[in-house]
Amino acid sequence: MAATQSTILVVDDTPENLAVLGELLQPYYRVRAANSGSRALQIAGAQPPDLILLDVMMPEMDGYEVLSRLRSAPATRDVPVIFVTAMDGVADEEHGLEQGAVDYIAKPIRPSIVLARVRAHLELKAARDILRDHNRYLEAEVARRMSENQEIQRVTIHALARLAETRDPETGNHLLRTQEYVRTLAQGLRKHPRYTAELDDKTIDALAESAPLHDIGKVGIPDNILLKPGKLTPEEWEIMKTHAILGSKAIEQAEKDARKPVEFLAIAKQIAHWHHEKWDGSGYPDGLAGEAIPLPARLMALADVFDALISKRVYKDAFDFSTASQIIVDGRGHHFDPDIVDVFIREFSTFQHIAETYGE
Template sequence: MSDPQPTILIVDDTPENLSVLGELLQRNYRVRAANSGRRAIQIAHSQPTPDLILLDVMMPEIDGFAVLAQLRDDPATRNIPVIFVTAMDGTQDEEHGLDCGAVDYITKPIRPAIVLARVRTQLELKRARDILSDQNSYLEAEVARRMEENQLIQEISIHALARLAETRDPETGNHLRRTQEYVRTLATALRHHPRFAHYLDERTIDALAKSAPLHDIGKVGIPDHILLKPGPLTPEEWTIMKTHAELGSRAIAQAEADAERKVEFLDIAKEIAHYHHEKWDGSGYPDGLAGDAIPISARLMALSDVFDALISKRVYKVAFSPEEARRIIVTGQGKHFDPDLVTAFVDHFPAFVRIAGQYVDEARDE
């Protein structure tokens, strides 16, 4: 709790001047005194911190200008207001003092009424600045808290939507978390690559990871007898299954249209949902895009999704080992996957294995 009585530090190398100022001010304020610039700096760093400093300019060793410069250079004392007290009465000297950062200038011999009025004014100004600073600090903390809260609500909402799709396919377990981290790992690895640096800045990488769990949200529109079929799908069933990409992007587009303002990660989520089954050679779905025509976001998701599907047990397949999954993905380099993404995947394969182990499905066969 702060002391209600303001503390004033008076600095002068002449004992008589210290005595006169001290007697004048101690009726209303806590007064501390220093007879040198060096001692003044020491006291300014001690407790209680001075609320105001009355500083003589002409002192031996370190003059008032040098003392003020040191006070202003130190964050701990930078905001203590300083009034110069000096026998110099030239306008040029006064301007120099104010330019150095003094808040006021009192000439000797001092006039008690003038000193008290200026001290009172500067203390009131400091009190107002402190109140404003406290309010700003509170507001900044409150804004940060609410932004963090909104971020948490947003992430919970994303995962709730994604889990809705996942409940239709219960064996996927931690698939959402794993693919989210695979995407983040790949994107970070390619951040400075000449082909991707223009796109993969820190903000986009964060949006990519945030969007990844929505990649299969369109599966809520696929009938159970197809989605959960334990064997191979018929051509007709496969045609229906492939519609989940467009169903997902359409649902996200509708959510985007309902938003009051543009939401960046929804653009990316829409891309990922729509295009993550496209293949580098153009043989994928739903639009048969090839090469760089496939959005980078979807290319990242495609490799991440396939790797996780390969190492996971499904109703229609056993789980492959990570090493076997790596071999299959390398075989798909330049066919299913962007060649540079496969290279990054191989280079960071241990990270993929670590993520798979960290978010392992409880029911998965080891």
């Protein structure tokens, strides 16, 4: 038999039994010995062995209790345990295996049987360890690639959003601010019983990642309207409003080009299309009202308006936080979803922090 570096812990309250098993195993393995259950737990907890040969009938703490404690401890729960005992009845063997032992050897021991069983279970453990390590590597690799893909997605989204932003140079950090406003609102709204199931962590991340695409349709608006410093004429305003549909159609085309459904595109399409709708039905482009407006668009509506209020434009000065907040509150139940306004009120200090962090 080839030598190995495996460590075996032998547990028995009888010195003669410890000596017999030690002499049998030492030519092939590192052997540690414990003459009580408590000592065995101490040794195994400090440095888990590869295998444990455990006597059942011991004073103070029997083998069943030792096995139970080994299984309950993270460091030793996967160490295979073979019961070695004079209790050789079928019922005793069944009970031992039910408790979690991997095998059962009756006393008096037969050296060839002990060595064969030990070797077999060490080989099984080595195979399990290899499989576990391989699975951990695969999990780490999948996580790395997912993270890489998410980063590529994030960069792509921002690149597309920046494309629209280049048409309107006054927006500055508008994308970053509205993204964090949407995240803050969604995280606050998930505490509402009606939204707990809908707004899980994955969905909230997708909402925040999609938010920068809300005005992607502005790339289709003529410069003389998009960049006009003064008030738009009614005709110009109608053209300006088409950016919502232009944006959603562009994202819809991207969905069709994708080989499988992409969650953030579905959310981005809703945001782009309906973030100018109002709770009372007076918004555009479709005049939707109440909960007929998709939730992502209702979240974006408040985030977008708040940021517009506190931002300077060629046609207006920036409002201070207090004034902007009051305008949002006054729009509760008219422009904005009441539940979302309630979250805004609770998280107003967070909105201020975001605005200051990503200021112009």
